[in-house]
Amino acid sequence: MSAKNKLLDVQHVTVEFHVGGLLGGTRLVAVNDVSFSIDSDRPEIYTLAGESGSGKTTLARMMLHDLDPTRGKVLFEGRDLTTVKKRGEVMDFMKKVQPVFQNPFETFSPLRRVEEYLYDTARSFIGARNRREAAPIVENALNQVGLSLDEVSRRYPHELSGGQIQRVAVARALIPQPRLILADEPVSMVDASLRMAIVNLFRKLRDEQQVSVLYITHDLATAYYISDRIAIMLRGYVVESGPVEAVLDRPLHPYTQLLKESVPQPRPTDRNAWAQHIDLGTLEIKEFGRIGCKFAGRCPHVMDICRQADPPDVEVDGRTVKCYLYLEDAKPVA
Amino acid sequence: MALLEVQDLRAYYRTEIYGISRTVRAVDGISFELQKNEIYGIAGESSCGKTTLIKVVSGTIKRPLRVETGQVRYQFGDYAVDMQRINPDELRANVRWKEISYVMQGSMSVLNPVRRIIRTFEDIVGTHQGIPDRKSFLDETRAHVRILGLPTEVLDLYPHQLSGGMRQRVAIALATVFHPSLIIADEPTTALDVVVQRGVLQMLKEIQAESGNTVLLVTHDLAVHANVADRVGIMYAGRLAEEAPTEIIFNAPRHPYTQHLIGSLPMIGDRSSRASLSGTPPNLANPPSGCRFHPRCPYAVERCQREVPEMIILADRHRVACHLVEEGIL
Numbered sequence: 001m002s003a004k005n006k007l008l009d010v011q012h013v014t015v016e017f018h019v020g021g022l023l024g025g026t027r028l029v030a031v032n033d034v035s036f037s038i039d040s041d042r043p044e045i046y047t048l049a050g051e052s053g054s055g056k057t058t059l060a061r062m063m064l065h066d067l068d069p070t071r072g073k074v075l076f077e078g079r080d081l082t083t084v085k086k087r088g089e090v091m092d093f094m095k096k097v098q099p100v101f102q103n104p105f106e107t108f109s110p111l112r113r114v115e116e117y118l119y120d121t122a123r124s125f126i127g128a129r130n131r132r133e134a135a136p137i138v139e140n141a142l143n144q145v146g147l148s149l150d151e152v153s154r155r156y157p158h159e160l161s162g163g164q165i166q167r168v169a170v171a172r173a174l175i176p177q178p179r180l181i182l183a184d185e186p187v188s189m190v191d192a193s194l195r196m197a198i199v200n201l202f203r204k205l206r207d208e209q210q211v212s213v214l215y216i217t218h219d220l221a222t223a224y225y226i227s228d229r230i231a232i233m234l235r236g237y238v239v240e241s242g243p244v245e246a247v248l249d250r251p252l253h254p255y256t257q258l259l260k261e262s263v264p265q266p267r268p269t270d271r272n273a274w275a276q277h278i279d280l281g282t283l284e285i286k287e288f289g290r291i292g293c294k295f296a297g298r299c300p301h302v303m304d305i306c307r308q309a310d311p312p313d314v315e316v317d318g319r320t321v322k323c324y325l326y327l328e329d330a331k332p333v334a
Numbered sequence: 335m336a337l338l339e340v341q342d343l344r345a346y347y348r349t350e351i352y353g354i355s356r357t358v359r360a361v362d363g364i365s366f367e368l369q370k371n372e373i374y375g376i377a378g379e380s381s382c383g384k385t386t387l388i389k390v391v392s393g394t395i396k397r398p399l400r401v402e403t404g405q406v407r408y409q410f411g412d413y414a415v416d417m418q419r420i421n422p423d424e425l426r427a428n429v430r431w432k433e434i435s436y437v438m439q440g441s442m443s444v445l446n447p448v449r450r451i452i453r454t455f456e457d458i459v460g461t462h463q464g465i466p467d468r469k470s471f472l473d474e475t476r477a478h479v480r481i482l483g484l485p486t487e488v489l490d491l492y493p494h495q496l497s498g499g500m501r502q503r504v505a506i507a508l509a510t511v512f513h514p515s516l517i518i519a520d521e522p523t524t525a526l527d528v529v530v531q532r533g534v535l536q537m538l539k540e541i542q543a544e545s546g547n548t549v550l551l552v553t554h555d556l557a558v559h560a561n562v563a564d565r566v567g568i569m570y571a572g573r574l575a576e577e578a579p580t581e582i583i584f585n586a587p588r589h590p591y592t593q594h595l596i597g598s599l600p601m602i603g604d605r606s607s608r609a610s611l612s613g614t615p616p617n618l619a620n621p622p623s624g625c626r627f628h629p630r631c632p633y634a635v636e637r638c639q640r641e642v643p644e645m646i647i648l649a650d651r652h653r654v655a656c657h658l659v660e661e662g663i664l
Contacts, residue, residue, distance in 0.1 A: 052527055161614040163614060164614060193611045196608050200608070200610060220528075224601075259528065262531070264528075264558050266584060266599040267560060267601070268560045268585070269581070275536065275539070278533050280529075
């Protein structure tokens with residue numbers, strides 16, 4: 001498939017940060033040789049899942065054109081993002097890729113009415129000249145998230161509930177009619193009874209508006225519920241990726257297995273498996289600096305080779321897994 | 335005999351600014367008991383009164399919070415404490431840390447950032463018990479930390495040198511230094527990664543199983559309750575909606591709110607569509623009349639708008655506050 005057919009194409013991206021003093025300090029590889037893509041003609045929900053420090057948000061910043069990769073490329077509609085520099089081009093890119101962030105109360109200024117953000121977005125991206133022109137666009141976007149202009153007009157952020165204001169954030173993102181919504185932990189601040197409203201909204205956008213969603217989360221349960229494909233990240237690497245059912249129903253990478261087993265399931269009958277003792281003592285070591293597989297220090301199947309070189313990506317059972325254990329079963333991905 | 339008895343507790347925040355008075359009824363008529371040797375989970379959404387309930391139960395009431403009515407009584411062995419009557423000096427000397435200790439969400443606020451961990455232990459043990467012999471204090475503290483499975487080296491480190499999970503485990507070690515009868519844990523793992531969360535909760539459970547004390551675990555995360563708690567109380571808008579042993583709450587909930595909460599939980603292995611409740615949690619400064627859940631309840635009838643439902647006992651240890659369940663409709 002040519003690059004033209006891809007909406008988003010992340011090719012072997014690496015990001016390094018310099019940590020520490022002006023002269024000394026060390027390099028920290030926050031994202032390490034990550035590749036994935038989202039098709040242009042088939043909208044989907046793609047999840048990047050991982051714990052804190054896995055590089056999810058660094059990847060998100062690159063895809064929002066907020067950070068350039070140290071190595072590798074991010075292509076959007078076939079175009080390398082580092083070449084998007086002119087104001088008009090940047091605006092055009094921003095129109096097509098819209099973010100929704102974790103904490104809606106930080107997204108919106110407490111001193112400004114939330115509707116102002118919606119009108120601003122309509123003015124900047126759709127070219128509405130005044131409020132009268134913008135109003136139907138804003139109303140339409142709010143209707144898509146199950147709200148109306150009457151409910152939010154003249155309201156300040158603190159006058160809305162967490163679930164409502166997060167839906168306003170999604171409505172704002174919908175105004176430019178984006179092709180991709182990048183949602184970074186959009187439901188972790190939202191109450192349980194309202195969480196599913198947001199999550200279901202992403203499903204609806206995919207099915208009815210043909211909008212793709214890049215869903216960044218640490219919550220495997222909602223990821224399983226909405227996504228088509230998932231990539232599990234650990235310390236900057238994608239350790240396992242593929243269709244969400246394959247990866248989470250039958251995880252192959254020992255890290256994915258540990259992660260899945262550690263997610264508490266809302267079934268008291270299964271509590272014995274979760275209660276199986278895990279040793280946290282070894283967790284505290286710095287895994288970023290480790291040579292070879294970052295999981296080697298806590299992997300129950302660790303071999304000598306795991307500590308010597310990065311494991312290859314191998315294609316097994318419908319997904320890609322970065323692990324030496326499966327090298328014999330399949331050919332490494334070129 | 336119960337360790338803690340809470341009876342018809344009402345605690346309101348009363349503020350008056352520029353002559354406009356406002357009353358937030360954060361805890362509005364809650365009764366429950368904690369038994370010895372159990373983990374009791376309290377679940378509820380934000381601003382349902384969970385934290386206010388803990389404040390009252392642990393005796394940390396500060397204005398504008400006031401207890402309007404009700405009783406909070408403890409029975410620590412032979413030592414009985416009425417939280418409404420006890421004077422602050424006795425509370426500090428005999429109850430806090432020794433009988434009731436508290437693990438918070440952000441343990442950074444418990445640990446002094448400019449002192450090594452051992453000094454925080456020293457502060458607490460020194461204040462509540464006194465340290466006549468420094469060497470035996472150090473030995474005892476090291477032994478305590480080792481028994482809990484933490485490396486003793488953490489005692490010589492500063493809080494910022496520890497990871498979030500390690501800090502939370504240090505906070506649990508601090509909370510258990512006097513082997514209290516009750517450990518109150520308020521969202522102890524909310525900011526942690528799942529693997530670390532599992533380790534921290536396992537530690538809390540192991541301590542409880544070992545020493546037979548009581549844990550009051552407050553978290554909005556129902557999946558955590560499913561795996562940790564013995565009994566669960568579901569709070570909605572300042573009141574208890576339902577209370578039952580964990581298995582019953584998850585397998586046979588009766589209150590429409592509980593049913594919705596349990597039914598909407600996503601889980602790995604099940605992609606079937608899940609509905610979301612309409613409406614939003616009520617504002618406690620102006621809660622709905624009657625049953626506070628009625629504006630969002632799909633089954634609400636006229637009586638629900640009028641009358642506040644009382645807790646009824648359905649079966650052994652299973653209580654629910656719903657008119658429809660009482661009338662046998664649900």
